[in-house]
Structures are given as C-alpha cells and as structure tokens.
Amino acid sequence: MAIDDANDNAGVPGECPEHEWKVHGIYLRGTGASMSVECKWCGAIQYEPSLSDGT
Known part of the structure; x- marks a missing residue:
C-alpha cells in the first residue's frame, strides 16, 4: 500500500x-x-488472472 492510502480525502485525485x-x-x-x-x-x-492462467 502507498503512503496516501491512509488519507481520508475521498475523491481528491492522487489520494486513496x-x-x-x-x-x-x-x-x-x-x-x-x-x-x-x-x-x-x-x-x-x-x-486479475483468469482461472486458466498458470495451467
């Protein structure tokens, strides 16, 4: 996880x-x-791999 994942500013570009x-x-x-x-x-x-990835 990035440092900005802890921010509470929902909707601000670059912050998560x-x-x-x-x-x-x-x-x-x-x-x-x-x-x-x-x-x-x-x-x-x-x-997101499919079920057939890796077989």
Missing part, C-alpha cells in the same frame, strides 16, 4: 482512502479471459 476498483482492460485468450482493474482514486492498476 481505500482502493475502489473499476475495469481497466479485458484480455481474451484461447484458454479463457483475464482482466486488469484500476483504482478510481489513486490510479493503481492490478492484474
């Missing part, structure tokens, strides 16, 4: 009271689909 994820990208493959999500407060991006 708590990650609130929204879909950033969807990746289709022959074995399934995965996606990435982005926090609407701080812009952090996280990859």
Whole structure:
C-alpha cells in the first residue's frame, strides 16, 4: 500500500482512502479471459488472472 492510502480525502485525485476498483482492460485468450482493474482514486492498476492462467 502507498503512503496516501491512509488519507481520508475521498475523491481528491492522487489520494486513496481505500482502493475502489473499476475495469481497466479485458484480455481474451484461447484458454479463457483475464482482466486488469484500476483504482478510481489513486490510479493503481492490478492484474486479475483468469482461472486458466498458470495451467
């Protein structure tokens, strides 16, 4: 977690009271689909693997 995650200023760009994820990208493959999500407060991006990733 970043230092700004402790801030209570909800809605201020670059400050994150708590990650609130929204879909950033969807990746289709022959074995399934995965996606990435982005926090609407701080812009952090996280990859969400599909069940078929790693098999």
